Amino acid sequence: YGGRLDQLYSIMMIVLQKRFKPLISKIKFISKNNVIEYFLPGEYTIDNIDKMEYLSYILMSKVKALTLRDVKYELTRKDFDQPLALISNEFLNNQATLIFEKGIIAAIQSRDYKA
Numbered sequence: 025y026g027g028r029l030d031q032l033y034s035i036m037m038i039v040l041q042k043r044f045k046p047l048i049s050k051i052k053f054i055s056k057n058n059v060i061e062y063f064l065p066g067e068y069t070i071d072n073i074d075k076m077e078y079l080s081y082i083l084m085s086k087v088k089a090l091t092l093r094d095v096k097y098e099l100t101r102k103d104f105d106q107p108l109a110l111i112s113n114e115f116l117n118n119q120a121t122l123i124f125e126k127g128i129i130a131a132i133q134s135r136d137y138k139a
Contacts (some may be wrong), residue, residue: 087127
């Protein structure tokens with residue numbers, strides 16, 4: 025991501041541009057320690073990428089009926105009225121379930137930086 029916070033934020037926000045909406049499910053950003061994927065409403069199974077320790081959900085907009093399963097911190101049909109970062113969750117097994125009815129969510133799999 026270039027190491028600059030302004031560049032990272034620009035990348036994260038790109039999916040909010042209407043011209044990219046048809047591509048949201050295909051956009052993926054990959055670095056050594058992070059993988060970012062975007063999701064539109066629906067039900068998804070997220071596979072744990074090898075050596076990624078954490079799973080964070082960044083709510084890019086209002087989100088309705090968010091359910092997180094098969095993770096350390098689960099939720100059931102929770103509504104959020106504004107963007108929010110639900111960070112540092114963890115897979116219980118090799119897959120997690122993401123379900124929601126409205127909004128855009130970025131799922132970030134990450135690991136701590138090791139020099």
